[in-house]
Amino acid sequence: MWDQIASNRRKSVTLVVMMAAVLFVLGYASGELVAPGGGGYVGLLVALVLWVGLSLVAYFQGDRIFLGISQARRIRREDHPRLWNVVEEMKIASGLEVMPEIYIIDDPSPNAFATGRTPARAAVAVTTGLLGMLDRAQLQGVIAHEMAHIRNRDVLLMILLGVMLGAVVMIADLVVRAVFWGGVGRSRRSSSSGGGQAQLILLVAAIVLMIVAPILARLIYFAVSRRREYLADACGTQFTRYPEGLASALERIAAPGPTLKSATRATAPMYIINPLRREGMAAHNLTATHPPIQERVKILRAMAGASYTDYNAAFRQVTRRAGVIPPAELREAVPTRILEAAAPDGTTRQGRARQAGDALLTLSDYVFVTCACGNRLKIPPEAQFTRVKCPTCGRRHELAP
Amino acid sequence: MRCPRCRAPMIIVERNEIELDHCLECHGVWFDGEELALLFTSLGAQDAGRRLAEIMAPRGKKPRERALACPRCGRKMDQVAVGSGAEVLLDRCRRGDGIWFDGGELHAVAARLGASGAEGFARAAAFVEEVFPRTLPPEAAPAGGPAAEET
Numbered sequence: 001m002w003d004q005i006a007s008n009r010r011k012s013v014t015l016v017v018m019m020a021a022v023l024f025v026l027g028y029a030s031g032e033l034v035a036p037g038g039g040g041y042v043g044l045l046v047a048l049v050l051w052v053g054l055s056l057v058a059y060f061q062g063d064r065i066f067l068g069i070s071q072a073r074r075i076r077r078e079d080h081p082r083l084w085n086v087v088e089e090m091k092i093a094s095g096l097e098v099m100p101e102i103y104i105i106d107d108p109s110p111n112a113f114a115t116g117r118t119p120a121r122a123a124v125a126v127t128t129g130l131l132g133m134l135d136r137a138q139l140q141g142v143i144a145h146e147m148a149h150i151r152n153r154d155v156l157l158m159i160l161l162g163v164m165l166g167a168v169v170m171i172a173d174l175v176v177r178a179v180f181w182g183g184v185g186r187s188r189r190s191s192s193s194g195g196g197q198a199q200l201i202l203l204v205a206a207i208v209l210m211i212v213a214p215i216l217a218r219l220i221y222f223a224v225s226r227r228r229e230y231l232a233d234a235c236g237t238q239f240t241r242y243p244e245g246l247a248s249a250l251e252r253i254a255a256p257g258p259t260l261k262s263a264t265r266a267t268a269p270m271y272i273i274n275p276l277r278r279e280g281m282a283a284h285n286l287t288a289t290h291p292p293i294q295e296r297v298k299i300l301r302a303m304a305g306a307s308y309t310d311y312n313a314a315f316r317q318v319t320r321r322a323g324v325i326p327p328a329e330l331r332e333a334v335p336t337r338i339l340e341a342a343a344p345d346g347t348t349r350q351g352r353a354r355q356a357g358d359a360l361l362t363l364s365d366y367v368f369v370t371c372a373c374g375n376r377l378k379i380p381p382e383a384q385f386t387r388v389k390c391p392t393c394g395r396r397h398e399l400a401p
Numbered sequence: 402m403r404c405p406r407c408r409a410p411m412i413i414v415e416r417n418e419i420e421l422d423h424c425l426e427c428h429g430v431w432f433d434g435e436e437l438a439l440l441f442t443s444l445g446a447q448d449a450g451r452r453l454a455e456i457m458a459p460r461g462k463k464p465r466e467r468a469l470a471c472p473r474c475g476r477k478m479d480q481v482a483v484g485s486g487a488e489v490l491l492d493r494c495r496r497g498d499g500i501w502f503d504g505g506e507l508h509a510v511a512a513r514l515g516a517s518g519a520e521g522f523a524r525a526a527a528f529v530e531e532v533f534p535r536t537l538p539p540e541a542a543p544a545g546g547p548a549a550e551e552t
């Protein structure tokens with residue numbers, strides 16, 4: 001077990017070092033490109049400061065920033081018992097020592113996130129769209145996947161890699177703009193007399209690096225992210241012993257039902273993309289497109305049991321690649337049977353959507369009134385009504401001040 | 402959420418687990434895109450979203466008045482004509498956040514949607530009319546009086 005974590009750690013460290021190398025080579029080249037002869041060291045310093053600065057912010061404040069920007073609301077057990085109970089069950093199954101904080105994000109698109117730099121101060125956040133979409137077994141599958149990331153300490157690794165990726169993209173982008181708009185190369189060529197050609201070659205090489213470095217950084221990032229994703233699927237399945245839960249959850253998330261949004265997409269000029277949600281800059285994102293969701297579903301459905309060995313076999317069968325589970329982990333894998341499918345939990349899509357929405361309204365101090373005609377009226381605190389009339393039946397309701 | 406027309410805070414009316422936002426000042430109704438989707442899903446109308454787009458043809462250039470801002474995203478909404486014949490308008494968020502029925506035109510729009518022939522919309526319109534009936538049941542209808550009183 002420790003052997004395996006250590007070996008994974010070593011692999012991860014290698015990739016982090018590679019990523020850092022890309023960043024520093026890029027920093028040096030950028031400096032040389034902008035100010036030839038000595039500028040390289042300044043560029044190196046800038047890259048170093050950027051890296052350290054961003055990493056410190058991500059390490060100490062990343063989770064708070066992410067939760068703040070997403071306007072995530074922290075819930076107590078009584079606000080959403082169904083979600084709380086599932087998290088608690090999976091916390092026990094995963095062997096985590098501390099119960100993670102639980103947040104709900106008011107967002108109709110289904111998604112889930114894990115954040116926090118250590119397992120002891122972790123948080124899981126799910127959107128109202130996810131809570132409305134998934135039944136209990138599916139929600140359990142998703143939460144188990146997020147718990148696996150927390151237990152495997154993936155969140156911090158992905159945040160640090162995400163920060164470096166961000167820095168590489170930022171530097172390359174700035175320098176390419178500077179070259180095109182500032183005419184850095186032109187002043188260079190005119191000043192050169194003897195070694196013009198050699199300098200030109202260096203210039204071209206530097207520009208190529210500006211284009212290649214972000215691609216390379218992305219490749220490293222996704223190599224790590226893909227592997228951690230498969231491992232979290234495998235690990236989460238051990239917690240639930242029910243791969244179909246996560247498989248059908250992923251399937252639903254990938255193919256949401258009818259929405260007005262898809263109907264008007266053609267006329268919509270553009271969608272707001274939250275930069276902090278991009279590529280795991282601050283939190284692990286369930287629906288990041290790497291690896292493809294369809295493939296993850298196929299692997300989960302091909303599992304003959306719920307152990308690592310079963311996942312590895314299914315992975316090889318579906319992808320026709322070598323396995324993804326570390327050998328040490330496979331040696332220790334205990335055969336585990338898949339649980340029988342649980343009876344439907346009796347919830348409906350609308351009922352779950354109301355449950356999630358009401359949790360957020362309660363946290364915002366809405367007043368709930370149940371009318372005898374079957375309506376439920378939800379009155380915002382800022383309305384300051386003393387009574388309200390039901391629009392359907394006309395009954396008047398006095399509101400406590 | 403605030404009323405896009407008069408800025409008053411809207412109450413939420415939940416019936417059969419579907420929510421509508423309602424302004425007690427101007428009697429307008431916001432039918433959120435997510436709630437429409439919930440309604441259609443519960444009815445098994447998988448292509449309802451597409452049909453809604455077909456029905457809501459873009460209106461001509463001249464807006465009736467200053468465009469209302471979407472209560473969700475704050476951007477200007479489109480005024481769209483529903484069906485054919487004498488003009489009946491509703492306001493629709495360009496991102497699909499939802500549609501707004503003005504208080505005075507609620508029943509005209511619902512009737513037009515109901516007559517459009519698409520099953521999903523007949524049901525959606527019937528739902529709006531069920532929650533906001535033209536006339537209240539006689540035993541509960543008071544002799545006039547405001548819908549709500551602020552302190």
Ligand SMILES: [Zn+2]
Nearest residue numbers: 404407424427
């Ligand atoms: Zn109003």
Ligand SMILES: [Zn+2]
Nearest residue numbers: 471474494498
């Ligand atoms: Zn909108």
